[in-house]
Amino acid sequence: MFSNGNEHPKLEEVKKLSSGYGDRPRKMYKITCSDCGKEAEVPFKPTEGRPVYCKECFQKHRKY
Ligand SMILES: [Zn+2]
Numbered sequence: 001m002f003s004n005g006n007e008h009p010k011l012e013e014v015k016k017l018s019s020g021y022g023d024r025p026r027k028m029y030k031i032t033c034s035d036c037g038k039e040a041e042v043p044f045k046p047t048e049g050r051p052v053y054c055k056e057c058f059q060k061h062r063k064y
Helices: 009-017 055-062
Strands: 029-032 039-042
Touching: none
Parallel strands: none
Antiparallel strands: 029 039
């Protein structure tokens, strides 16, 4: 992995905590759809307290 160098221990911790940091197109977040209850993955970080939908339901809800 990382050899010693510019990386500070604290920085590494931050990186682990915010693993979605930066633009990583393949980073997916597991969610449980608020509509059908199915498990799904979304390419964005779900906002706490807000409903998240699987792809199907997301499109359904967008049309409103
Ligand atoms: Zn759904």
